[in-house]
Structure formats: C-alpha cells, structure tokens
Amino acid sequence: MAIEVRIPTILRSYTGGAKSVEGSGSTLDELLSNLDAEHGGLRDRLVDGENLRRFVNVYLNDEDVRFLGGLKTPVSDGDTVTVLPAVAGGAF
Amino acid sequence: MLTISRDLQAKIIEHARKDHPDEACGVIAGPAGSDRPVRFIPMQNAERSPTFYRFDSLEQLKVWREMDDRDEEPVVIYHSHSATEAYPSRTDISYAQEPQAHYVLVSTRDEPETEFRSYRIVDGEVTEEPVTFTE
Numbered sequence: 001m002a003i004e005v006r007i008p009t010i011l012r013s014y015t016g017g018a019k020s021v022e023g024s025g026s027t028l029d030e031l032l033s034n035l036d037a038e039h040g041g042l043r044d045r046l047v048d049g050e051n052l053r054r055f056v057n058v059y060l061n062d063e064d065v066r067f068l069g070g071l072k073t074p075v076s077d078g079d080t081v082t083v084l085p086a087v088a089g090g091a092f
Numbered sequence: 093m094l095t096i097s098r099d100l101q102a103k104i105i106e107h108a109r110k111d112h113p114d115e116a117c118g119v120i121a122g123p124a125g126s127d128r129p130v131r132f133i134p135m136q137n138a139e140r141s142p143t144f145y146r147f148d149s150l151e152q153l154k155v156w157r158e159m160d161d162r163d164e165e166p167v168v169i170y171h172s173h174s175a176t177e178a179y180p181s182r183t184d185i186s187y188a189q190e191p192q193a194h195y196v197l198v199s200t201r202d203e204p205e206t207e208f209r210s211y212r213i214v215d216g217e218v219t220e221e222p223v224t225f226t227e
Contacts (some may be wrong), residue, residue, distance in 0.1 A: 059149075059153055085187075088139075088144070089187050091174075091181055
C-alpha cells in the first residue's frame with residue numbers, strides 16, 4: 001500500500017531532503033505515525049496532542065483535511081497527501 | 093539582498109493601497125533556485141482583516157502546485173501593514189515558514205509614500221536586507 005506524501009521545503013530536513021515520501025495507513029493519523037517511524041520528528045511538526053497544528057495545511061488530494069475529518073480522515077492506496085505551511089501573519 | 097523590478101514594486105504597492113485598511117498579501121514566483129522574482133501572484137487575505145492576513149488554504153494549494161509544475165518557487169512573500177511600521181511583527185516571525193523567501197513588507201499607514209522593505213526570516217531570526225530595483 002502506498003500513499004504519497006509531499007513534503008514542504010521546511011520539513012525536508014526530516015526526510016533527508018526528499019520532496020516526497022511514501023507511507024501507509026487507513027487514516028491520516030495512522031499515516032503520520034507510519035511516516036514518523038522512518039522520519040522521526042516529522043509527526044510532531046504536524047500534530048499537537050490530538051489535533052493537526054493550526055498553521056500547517058494538510059490536503060488529501062484536492063481537499064483540505066480540516067473539511068474532511070482532520071486526523072481521522074480516511075486515506076487509501078493511491079491517494080496523495082500534501083503538506084504546506086500556512087502563510088500568515090499580522091500587525092502584531 | 094532582494095533584486096526586484098520597479099514594475100513589481102509598483103504592483104505590490106498598488107495591491108496594498110487597493111486593500112487598505114485590510115492587509116494585502118501575495119507571492120512573487122520565480123524559477124527555482126534563481127532568487128529572481130518574476131511572476132506576480134496577488135492572493136486573497138482569507139482573514140480580510142486590518143491586523144491579520146492568511147492565504148486561503150485551497151488557493152494556496154492551487155498556487156503552490158502551479159509553481160511546482162512550472163519549476164518555480166515563492167521568491168517573494170509580501171504583505172502590508174495598514175497602521176504599523178513595515179517591519180515583521182512577532183506574528184509574522186512566528187509564522188514565517190519559507191526559509192528561502194524574501195519577506196517584503198509594505199506599510200500603507202502614511203500617504204502618499206509607502207514604506208517598502210525586505211527581510212529574511214530564518215529560524216525565528218529577522219534580518220533586514222537591501223533592495224535593488226531594476227527598470
């Protein structure tokens with residue numbers, strides 16, 4: 001089973017520079033734990049306790065997982081998960 | 093150092109003025125590894141706020157995929173402050189996650205002049221950089 005996970009520049013230090021890695025799992029939660037086994041520390045950049053961190057965007061194919069099931073989003077073979085750090089800021 | 097055309101500078105300022113008092117935001121893409129800003133991409137401020145900006149997540153996915161397809165990267169990430177200095181705030185610094193980008197800040201608090209400055213933000217450290225304008 002293979003799910004492609006596309007990694008943004010800032011997290012490539014966890015993947016030895018790779019832009020894309022493969023993992024498995026039946027939910028996003030499982031997939032991130034699976035990836036973390038090989039790329040230690042990666043999960044912690046994306047997950048805070050029981051939730052995805054606020055200023056990281058995670059997409060399943062073309063959708064933002066915030067609108068699907070967050071960490072509980074089901075994933076399957078052939079899916080592509082994309083991670084992008086949110087771009088935000090403000091006056092203060 | 094940021095090298096950018098006067099035309100792109102003008103586009104950033106025009107966007108900031110148009111959206112004032114909300115913060116304006118966007119990207120200028122360039123060929124990956126070139127450090128050359130070429131393609132102006134104004135973005136929606138999903139917060140529509142005078143004190144906060146955020147790229148809409150689906151719009152960001154579309155733009156980032158497009159850059160990837162074209163072998164580009166975000167060379168400049170710009171946004172405006174409408175009542176404060178064109179200097180990265182604590183929030184700007186904590187959310188800056190594109191280490192290779194030049195973070196351009198403009199301030200629309202005064203008229204007619206628009207403060208236009210550029211910074212590198214890496215690992216929470218801000219370094220202002222000189223800007224060279226090309227015609």
